[in-house]
Amino acid sequence: MSVRATAPVDAGDHQKVQDWFRELSEHVQAVDFAAARHLFAEDFLAFGTFSDFVYGRDHAEANQWRKVWPTIDGFTWRLDEVKALVSPDRLFAMGLAIWDSTGYLPDGTPFDRRGRATISFARAALGEPWVATHTHMSLFRGTPDVSHGSKPSRS
Template sequence: MTDPTDHALVRDWFRELAEHVRAVDFAAARHLFAEDFIAFGTFSDFVPGRDNAEANQWRKVWPTIDGFTWKLDEVQALVSPDRLFAVGMGVWDSTGYHPDGTPFPRPGRATCSFRRSAVGAPWVATHTHMSLFRSTPDVSHGNKPLAS
């Protein structure tokens, strides 16, 4: 069984990430990710490094979508026996836009690995694998202003 406090902190990570995505605030989101973070990406197979992920993934997606929200009640977490490593899984909803500006549902799911320096500390993502549900267009054409 996952400790309820550990699970709550995993949900907090997902909740905070969604806030930054909706605000298109890259600078505010950086602390959620380790510098040596690595992602699977839409635009490249592996995206090593937080700065690289921001430049080549986040900045190509966050400004183009609206309403990014995790289904927080459904977030799952697996935590290591020492409680310093975890895997979180979540499902999101968002709105994407076709080239003509018409909206479409843009749901997806993610698996994220986390580490932390001490039990009770916030989780920091070391890896994410985010993917859209089948038949969802993989590119959105929105154009929101950036907060950072």
């Protein structure tokens, strides 16, 4: 068997990857941390803006999500451009996506806050939703790394 990064992906698997990105954007826009937790494995591992590695969902929420989500607006993924790489057993996948959002300078001036992400997913059985086991999100070069907006969280 030859390994190919562009191997065909089951349409349902790809749709579930897009569904994961769609749901996350809804929770980010609503600043609803509690509602987003089920999208991530409890022990997931991330690269972080505020620390080299972020171990675990609770740590990511406290030290990443809560420092970003309330400070931005309009967070959306370019869902039609989401890429998915899925393992032959269809229990592991990688999703690649680009997001758009609005950040704010210290004086309140808005700026385009765009970035990209690579997410690894796992699931226990075919047809189940994907759960993130790793995230790597980064802003596009030249984008200010801190936004100064302020909105209340739902949870």
